[in-house]
Amino acid sequence: MSSEVTAAGKPFIHHHSAHCESGTTSALFRDKGVEISESMIFGIGSGIYFGHLPFIKWVGLPITTFRSRPGTLFAKASKRIGGKFFTKKYHSAKKGMADLRRVLSEGHIVGLTTNIYWLTYFPNRFRFQFNGHNIVVLREIENGFRVSDPVLEYPVDCLTEDMERARFARGPLEPRGFMYYAENVPLNPNLRLACIAAMKDTCNMMLRTPFPFVGIRGMRYLAKKTISSPDKLGFKEACRRLANIVRMQEEVGTGGAGFRFMYAAFLQEAADLFASAELAQLSKEMTAIGDIWREFAVVSARIIKQRGQAEETFAKAGGLMLICAGREEQLFQELDRIAKKLQA
Amino acid sequence: MKVNEVPQDITYYEGVKRACFALNDEGKYVVVTSVGWDDEAVVNGLAVDDLAATLEHTRKAVLAGVKSPLCYHMERRQMTPEILAKTAGIAAFRVKRHFRPEIFAKLKLSVLDRYAQALAITKQELMTVPQK
Known part of the structure; x- marks a missing residue:
């Protein structure tokens, strides 16, 4: 946590967040006087997810995701909590940068979608071509902008040139300078209503999906694929695939265990909100599931490090994933049942 | 994951810390910074x-x-x-x-x-x- 000043001269408290999109959204709400935590936003935006997309490749590897599609978290959270948000995409970089300056000078703090590769304040090993990173711009400074990047501990400076490249990077999921800020938000939003809608939506996405690649079905599909991967692809390629899953789970700002701990934190807050012992129990179960995901990461790292010499096998890694799938299925079925009973 | 289980292995973060969610002694979730994880x-x-x-x-x-x-x-x-x-x-x-x-x-x-x-x-x- 550290204090900053926005263009309007208002104090801004930078909170260190685990995930960029939930961190940015909660920062925008907090700036307008609604105290709301990152995990709450994550839950209300239905951020938790699972998907394995074998037909979409990223650096030659199929995409595995533990979160909903970039952009949907902000859209869902802002809609469910209420409030008026200005959102815009641009065709012209010049116009996009001019608009950013204008809005900052009007005293708003602005959320931006950027490409993480061109944000040079990150260490080199964090930088890769990914067009869904969200940041908050506080004010303009000489040659650049003061930026509160939610996944960093402290606010940083960003050069104008880097900012323009990052906002208007091309490629998959182009941000096109996507910019958003709160125009007005209700000071006492009905969080209970928002939570119920979000929980039902999450259960739908995880349990009742027609596609075999997403939700619990996707988890089982990937687990089976992982178990058979060393025979089908060879040890080296299987390791690359496995490493990619673990990277998506741990590395890209998840708060640990592929967002499972963050969702457990949301369930805990929701339990307080509704004074529901059942939700508190689910939060504990989610933590336990997260711990199994962490174990999966540890086992995977051992497989990769010891190059097949140890007792850790792909079958064990896949087996852990199957356990997670089974327990998450039960958890979301239970959550679905509880969410239907809750009173807003 | 409990607060004292958050990995603190100095690895490749180059001084950048990362936020992790973990349970404190009272069983409440808090955000803890981590300097890295070997695995x-x-x-x-x-x-x-x-x-x-x-x-x-x-x-x-x-x-x-x-x-x-x-x-x-x-x-x-x-x-x-x-x-x-x-x-x-x-x-x-x-x-x-x-x-x-x-x-x-x-x-x-x-x-x-x-x-x-x-x-x-x-x-x-x-x-x-x-x-x-």
């Missing part, structure tokens, strides 16, 4: 080594005259021909064609300018690759 460094290392190996392979190919420097600089920016094509405003099939050194050598200055701009390097850099 995560292993998987990240695999991916980074992969990229570095491909880049090194390309660099040698450029020096041997099999590929153009454009290919090297594109990979250095972790781009694909499709991303570079869109960024520079040049059709993807042309970008791929420009990976051939004999065609790259004949490119007009205006085309080189667009590549240099898209890759955020100078034209001199674009024409060469590091010797070692």
Whole structure:
């Protein structure tokens, strides 16, 4: 946590967040006087997810995701909590940068979608071509902008040139300078209503999906694929695939265990909100599931490090994933049942 | 994960800390900063080594005259021909064609300018690759 000043001269408290999109959204709400935590936003935006997309490749590897599609978290959270948000995409970089300056000078703090590769304040090993990173711009400074990047501990400076490249990077999921800020938000939003809608939506996405690649079905599909991967692809390629899953789970700002701990934190807050012992129990179960995901990461790292010499096998890694799938299925079925009973 | 179980292995974060959710002694979730995790460094290392190996392979190919420097600089920016094509405003099939050194050598200055701009390097850099 550290204090900053926005263009309007208002104090801004930078909170260190685990995930960029939930961190940015909660920062925008907090700036307008609604105290709301990152995990709450994550839950209300239905951020938790699972998907394995074998037909979409990223650096030659199929995409595995533990979160909903970039952009949907902000859209869902802002809609469910209420409030008026200005959102815009641009065709012209010049116009996009001019608009950013204008809005900052009007005293708003602005959320931006950027490409993480061109944000040079990150260490080199964090930088890769990914067009869904969200940041908050506080004010303009000489040659650049003061930026509160939610996944960093402290606010940083960003050069104008880097900012323009990052906002208007091309490629998959182009941000096109996507910019958003709160125009007005209700000071006492009905969080209970928002939570119920979000929980039902999450259960739908995880349990009742027609596609075999997403939700619990996707988890089982990937687990089976992982178990058979060393025979089908060879040890080296299987390791690359496995490493990619673990990277998506741990590395890209998840708060640990592929967002499972963050969702457990949301369930805990929701339990307080509704004074529901059942939700508190689910939060504990989610933590336990997260711990199994962490174990999966540890086992995977051992497989990769010891190059097949140890007792850790792909079958064990896949087996852990199957356990997670089974327990998450039960958890979301239970959550679905509880969410239907809750009173807003 | 409990607060005291949050891994604090000094790895590759280069001083940057990461936020993790963990349970404190009262069983409440709090955000704890972590300086790194060995197991995560292993998987990240695999991916980074992969990229570095491909880049090194390309660099040698450029020096041997099999590929153009454009290919090297594109990979250095972790781009694909499709991303570079869109960024520079040049059709993807042309970008791929420009990976051939004999065609790259004949490119007009205006085309080189667009590549240099898209890759955020100078034209001199674009024409060469590091010797070692």
